[in-house]
Amino acid sequence: MADSYDVPSRLFEIEVSDSAEAAKLLSLRTLTASLRDVGVSITLGNWGNGGSSMALLGGLDVDTVTIARELMATVPRDARAGTVMTALMDLLHALDVRVVVSGVDTKEQLQWLSRWPDALAQGTLFPRPQAGLASMLALRREP
Template sequence: MDPDKKNPVLPGRFIPVLENSGHITKLDTFVNRTVREMIRKRKQEGKKVLPVAVNLSRMDLMDKDIMGRIWENVNDKKIPVSMFHYELTESAYADITESGSKFLTGLQKKGTKILIDDFGSGISSFSTVRDYEFDIIKLDMGFVQKIGTSKKTDNILIALIDLAHSLDMKVIAEGVETKEQVEFLRKNNCDYFQGFYYAKPMPQEEFEALLDREL
C-alpha cells in the first residue's frame, strides 16, 4: 500500500523493481502460499472456489525451492489441482531452460493450466506458441484498448482469437474497460475477459466477498 494515498500500488510499479533487485521470487513464494491457503480454507468452509492464476517469473523457473513449493500445491489432496493456473510472460518463456520447460509440462500433466501473458506484445509471440503447448493465451491489452480505432486493428485481434482456437487454446482479453470492447470480443468468440470493466484490483477480503456474492 502507498502510505500517503492509502491506495494499492499497482504491479506495473513494483514488479520491475523486484525483478531487477532479484527479490521477485520472494513475492511469488508469498503469493503461491496465500492462494493455496485461501482455496483450502474456502473448500473447508464449503464455499465455492474458482481457479486462480499465479504469475511465474523467469527466476522462478530456475529456482528449485519455488518449483518444489508449486509441486506441493498441485499435490495437495485437499485442493483440486484444476484450481491452480500458472502464467508467464513471453519474455520469461524466451529465457526458459530445459528443466523449466519440463516443469511446466509436468504441471499440465497433473491437471493445471499454463497461460502465456501479454500475448502479442513481443517479437517472439508466434514462435512461443509454436514451441510450447499453452492452454490459454492472454491477449495484450494494447490490442484490446484499440478496438474500434481501425479496421486493421480489429482484424488483427479477430485473427489472433481464431489462431488460438485453431491451436486448441482458450483466449483471455486483458485490459477490458468499456461495453463496446466487451461486445466486440463476445461477437468474435473471445472466451474470457479481464479488466476494470468488471473489477479493479482489490484486497483479498473484498475479493472473497465478491466470490460469495457472485458464485
C-alpha cells in the same frame, strides 16, 4: 502446495509472462510434462507485448494465452486493430487455446469480443474480485 491446503491441483494455473525465453521454455514439453501429469494448467501472460514470436506460438505447451491490453486498446474504432485482433482470436481458437483478452474497458469492446463466446475478458469494465484465494482457503478450513 495443493496437498497442504487440500485443493485439487487441477485448480492451479501457472502464468508465465511473455518473453522470447519463456516461449522457448514453454515449447519444451519435457519441462511442462510433470505439471501436466498432476493437472496444473499453464498460461502465457501478456502475449503480444513481449518478445515471443508468432513462429513459436504453434509449439507452445500452454492452455491459455492472455492477450496484452495494448492489442485491444483501439478496438473496435480502429479497423486495422480490429483486423489484427480478429486474426489473433481466430488463430488461438483454431489452436484450441483458451483466450483471456486484457483491456476490455468499454461496452463497445465487449460487444465486439462477443463473436468469440468462449473468450474471457478482463479490464476496467468489470469490477475487481472481492475474495482472494487466501480468503477462499480460510473459509474451506472452517469447521
